[in-house]
Amino acid sequence: MFDVNEYFEGKVKSIAFNTDTLPATLGVMAPGEYTFGTSEFETMTVASGALTVQLPGESSWQTFNATESFTVEANQSFNVKVSVDTAYVCAYGK
Amino acid sequence: MFDVNEYFEGKVKSIAFNTDTLPATLGVMAPGEYTFGTSEFETMTVASGALTVQLPGESSWQTFNATESFTVEANQSFNVKVSVDTAYVCAYGK
Numbered sequence: 001m002f003d004v005n006e007y008f009e010g011k012v013k014s015i016a017f018n019t020d021t022l023p024a025t026l027g028v029m030a031p032g033e034y035t036f037g038t039s040e041f042e043t044m045t046v047a048s049g050a051l052t053v054q055l056p057g058e059s060s061w062q063t064f065n066a067t068e069s070f071t072v073e074a075n076q077s078f079n080v081k082v083s084v085d086t087a088y089v090c091a092y093g094k
Numbered sequence: 095m096f097d098v099n100e101y102f103e104g105k106v107k108s109i110a111f112n113t114d115t116l117p118a119t120l121g122v123m124a125p126g127e128y129t130f131g132t133s134e135f136e137t138m139t140v141a142s143g144a145l146t147v148q149l150p151g152e153s154s155w156q157t158f159n160a161t162e163s164f165t166v167e168a169n170q171s172f173n174v175k176v177s178v179d180t181a182y183v184c185a186y187g188k
Contacts, residue, residue, distance in 0.1 A: 002104065002124070004098050004107070011095060013095070013098070015098075015120075017179040019143065019178070020143070020178045027109070028109050030095060030096070047120065047181070049114070084112075085111040085112050087141070087183050089142045
């Protein structure tokens with residue numbers, strides 16, 4: 001019913017679901033550094049832990065804690081640093 | 095690295111991880127009604143969607159939306175109604 005995917009040799013694992021309006025995933029990232037590419041507009045919300053993020057075209061990094069969100073346009077890549085296991089919800093589309 | 099479990103014939107699926115202080119799971123529930131038992135103190139936080147919950151010993155139901163939490167003592171059972179796919183984080187222990 002819910003598909004599970006893993007990335008980065010299992011250091012990122014996610015479950016696909018649907019919010020009331022958009023397709024989404026909920027996932028967890030182990031400590032590490034990752035680069036993600038977007039195929040559509042994404043809204044990432046931290047559910048537990050923290051993501052330190054370098055958004056597309058930015059030189060600085062920002063940290064997002066539980067309940068905080070950021071968005072990334074389609075066809076971009078962004079960098080993430082994680083220091084504790086971090087749970088997130090990612091919604092796809094607007 | 096992150097273990098995946100499923101319950102209720104796959105209508106509830108979860109991934110185990112560790113917060114900075116406690117073992118935890120993140121999971122998603124499909125629409126339905128569920129009864130869960132606790133083996134230890136649990137703090138459930140809704141990450142997306144909503145859980146309508148009948149806590150142990152209560153006759154009334156309360157709805158928890160995204161970012162809202164409730165706790166359940168160890169060795170109790172509680173009932174949950176879900177009307178849209180709902181993502182949650184559950185931390186075990188105090």
